[in-house]
Amino acid sequence: MKLHDQHVxxxxxxxxxxxxxSYVQKAIELGCSYVVTTEHFDLDMVEGQVDWTVDFARLKQEQQQLRxxxxxxxxxxxxxxxxxKGHIDQIHAQINSESYDVVNLSIHENDDADFYWPKYFKQYGIHTLLTAYFDEMIEATSHFTNYNVLSHIDYAFKTAYLMDKTLNISTYEDQIKQVYQNLIAYGKALEINTKVQEAIDDDQHTLYLLRLYQQVGGKRLTLxxxxxxxxxYESSFPHYMRLIQSCGFDHLVYYIERKEYQYPINQEDL
Ligand SMILES: [Zn+2]
Ligand SMILES: [Zn+2]
Incomplete structure (x- = not known):
């Protein structure tokens, strides 16, 4: 069995x-046994005050046909x-309303800024906004546990880095360590997101995040x-599997019915 992509x-x-x-056909071509999509659920977005929700009834209906x-x-x-943080009840309600196999948690925004858009970094200042981003992540991983995987820990850093290539994520080491400790304490997985890694395009950045996670005792990783x-789909997987393995991790994890399974990294994956 080949590992499936868990953020699509x-x-x-x-x-x-x-x-x-299209994803089903691609997964079959690659030899995966599972197909999952992790559609966006973002409430009260700073850009336009809109909710990004998902028609899960229709999605499940289509899955039924594809089965x-x-x-x-x-x-x-x-x-x-x-x-x-202002919408925790609605978030719990959504997560508990379906039988999800995997829940990815993301910090895309706080009350004041959308961490995707450079204009907010210009408005608040890069360092101030990155500090706020990691603070939001510490608060989320300290108080919210209804998820399996923390997605793209370096999401806001990517936007900032593309604005200023001299930035180094190690500036935020104390905050990142706190996030890692929360993940470990609550048994959550850290995601290595190849979209963000490809954009930053610096193996030292990825290796830094992986080594620090290893150092503080992190074991659960998704790619x-x-x-x-x-x-x-599965973009750059062999490259990042090699980096992950080089840091001493010999397996990744995946989730079915929110239960964790281990996937040993094979020679054929590299
Ligand atoms: Zn996503
Ligand atoms: Zn995301």
């Missing part, structure tokens, strides 16, 4: 137009939840593409 968006996310079936067409694939249900189109 299809047309059920507001910002993707990809067909679910008949592709009986060799097990279809899983996932979600990527954007943490917002995911954050694909919004099928071309990026």
């Amino acid at each position: 968006h299809s047309m059920y996310s507001v910002d993707s137009t990809e067909q679910l079936e 008949l067409q592709y009986p060799q694939i097990s279809f899983l249900l996932g979600i990527e939840v954007g943490y917002r 995911s593409s954050d694909a919004h189109s099928v071309e990026r």
Whole structure:
């Protein structure tokens, strides 16, 4: 069995137009047994005060049809939840309303800024906003535990780094360590997100995050593409699997019905 991608968006996310079936065909081509998409659920977004929600009824209906067409694939249900401290009850309600297999937790925004857009870094200052970003992540991982995987820990850093290439994520080491300690304490996994790694394009950055995680005793890792189109499904997996292995990790984890399974990193994955 080949490991499936656990952070993928299809047309059920507001910002993707990809067909679910394209991912199924790609997964079959690669030899995966499972297909999961983790569609965006982001409430009260700073940009436009809109909610990004998902029509899970329609998504499950399509999965049901695809099951008949592709009986060799097990279809899983996932979600990527954007943490917002003012909307915790709604977030819990959404997570508890479906039988999810995997819940990815993301820090896309706080009350004042969307960490994707450079304009907020210009408005507040890069260092101030990165500090606020990691503070939000510490607060989320300290108080919220209804998830499996912390997605793209370096999401805001990516935007900042593309604005100023002299930045180094190690400036935020104390905060990152606190996040890691929370993940370990609550048994959550850290995601290496290849979309962010490809954008930053510096193996030393990725190795820094991995070594620090190893140093503080982190063991649970996922590797995911954050694909919004099928071309990026499992993008750069062999390269980042090699980096992960070089830091002493011999397996990744995946989730079914929110239960954790181990995937040993094989020679064929590298
Ligand atoms: Zn995200
Ligand atoms: Zn995503």
